[in-house]
Amino acid sequence: MSRLLVQGGKALDGEVDIHGAKNSTLPILAATILTGGETVLQNCPKLRDVEVSIRILQYLGCSAGWDGDALVVNTKDMNRHHISDGLMREMRSSSIFLGAILARCGKANLSYPGGCELGPRPIDMHLAGLRQLGATITETGGRLDCETAGLTGRTLVLRLPSVGATENLMIAACGATGTTTILNAAREPEIVDLQNYLLCCGARMTGAGTSTIIIEGKAPLHDCTYACMSDRIVAATYLCAVASAGGRIYLKGAKEEHLSTVIALLREAGCQITSQSQGIVCRAQGRLQSVQGVKTAPYPGFPTDAQAVVMAALLKSCGATMLEENLFENRFRHVDELKRMGADIQVSGRVAVVTGVEMLHGASVEATDLRGGAALCVAGLGAQGDTWVSGLDHIDRGYESIERDLCALGGEVTRI
Numbered sequence: 001m002s003r004l005l006v007q008g009g010k011a012l013d014g015e016v017d018i019h020g021a022k023n024s025t026l027p028i029l030a031a032t033i034l035t036g037g038e039t040v041l042q043n044c045p046k047l048r049d050v051e052v053s054i055r056i057l058q059y060l061g062c063s064a065g066w067d068g069d070a071l072v073v074n075t076k077d078m079n080r081h082h083i084s085d086g087l088m089r090e091m092r093s094s095s096i097f098l099g100a101i102l103a104r105c106g107k108a109n110l111s112y113p114g115g116c117e118l119g120p121r122p123i124d125m126h127l128a129g130l131r132q133l134g135a136t137i138t139e140t141g142g143r144l145d146c147e148t149a150g151l152t153g154r155t156l157v158l159r160l161p162s163v164g165a166t167e168n169l170m171i172a173a174c175g176a177t178g179t180t181t182i183l184n185a186a187r188e189p190e191i192v193d194l195q196n197y198l199l200c201c202g203a204r205m206t207g208a209g210t211s212t213i214i215i216e217g218k219a220p221l222h223d224c225t226y227a228c229m230s231d232r233i234v235a236a237t238y239l240c241a242v243a244s245a246g247g248r249i250y251l252k253g254a255k256e257e258h259l260s261t262v263i264a265l266l267r268e269a270g271c272q273i274t275s276q277s278q279g280i281v282c283r284a285q286g287r288l289q290s291v292q293g294v295k296t297a298p299y300p301g302f303p304t305d306a307q308a309v310v311m312a313a314l315l316k317s318c319g320a321t322m323l324e325e326n327l328f329e330n331r332f333r334h335v336d337e338l339k340r341m342g343a344d345i346q347v348s349g350r351v352a353v354v355t356g357v358e359m360l361h362g363a364s365v366e367a368t369d370l371r372g373g374a375a376l377c378v379a380g381l382g383a384q385g386d387t388w389v390s391g392l393d394h395i396d397r398g399y400e401s402i403e404r405d406l407c408a409l410g411g412e413v414t415r416i
């Protein structure tokens, strides 16, 4: 089983292109089903989760293949409305295909997505919204059987601004007769990227990025070429890498407006961050300062996906910082691994208190989930000696090649 060797103690100095965003590419790939035609997706990241989405599309009878960095998908020959258990288990967010298959075929059958490393991941809001749009949904033996004589636009109110539920219902509403209004919708930049893709295909919708999204259904959709946004969580990871190791980096394609809470925190800790037309420059020197408490929340609040890497960046800071995880029950699994490197972290329920230490040392650690794995690499860059990171399957789900990027930024990271 391959591992990453992170040789720490060296300041970073370099630049890298931030690849396309996993969390907008996945819903966009599901939405290609609505067009019944060709989508050329540029800046599409080569990730494990994207490979699973390609296999799901192929399983459904669609064609999907790479043309350089672009992924060319054609859904005209789709001939199935169910997804196998095996494929559903490979990627928790394959439930995002439900709205698209239902809108296209009038029926859909897939297995209930289980929980994941982060804790229980219910989809009750996805199902409640689809039922309100006119779907009949029965669950037998862990499989969801969905059927509709035709979806009809409604006003849907989400209990909380769920990213996945907002995306699934935006997609389903494109195939509904009449107007759908989603209230208390998620406002993440990835939702805006999905809307922009659908508009590019001819859909009629407004409001993504706000908490009210309005979709005029049944607009005739057509082929399109679309470029995915850059991955803001990958950018946040590399900002934390230079905060941990020191040095200067330039992140091409990163946007400050997508990362305002993370950048505000790193500035408060002592990093110098400047936005340029094509990207972000970050300098870090000496010991960082602890910061005011961090509470994860739906966008524009502090992103839960950056919690672990920010924790890793603050391990050697002066003072103590409290981090509160409000989105997922089980998102501190990286803490015990960081402690192996000499970190001082106390966890109680959803709160972790990081007390900065003078020095971290290399160790053998294991990635327990995607962002927790990235945090181990961030800590390893700021530690003395060698850190061996295993469990790379987790990391490869969301980073095209974390070692390639960290080396381009001046780090010494090798996959062995």
Ligand code: EPZ
Binding pocket: 022, 023, 024, 026, 093, 120, 121, 122, 123, 124, 125, 126, 127, 160, 161, 162, 163, 164, 165, 186, 304, 305, 327, 328, 370, 371, 398
């Ligand atoms: C998306 O997951 C992202 N995944 C996650 O990123 C991210 O952490 C999360 O949004 C929050 O920002 C993708 O986009 C593929 P939610 P999603 O629905 O859609 C509860 C990463 O590291 N909930 O906004 O699953 C849920 O349990 C991943 O890239 C319900 O209770 O997140 C959670 O506590 C990890 N019922 C909260 O809402 C529902 O029907 C937010 O979940 C749906 C969600």
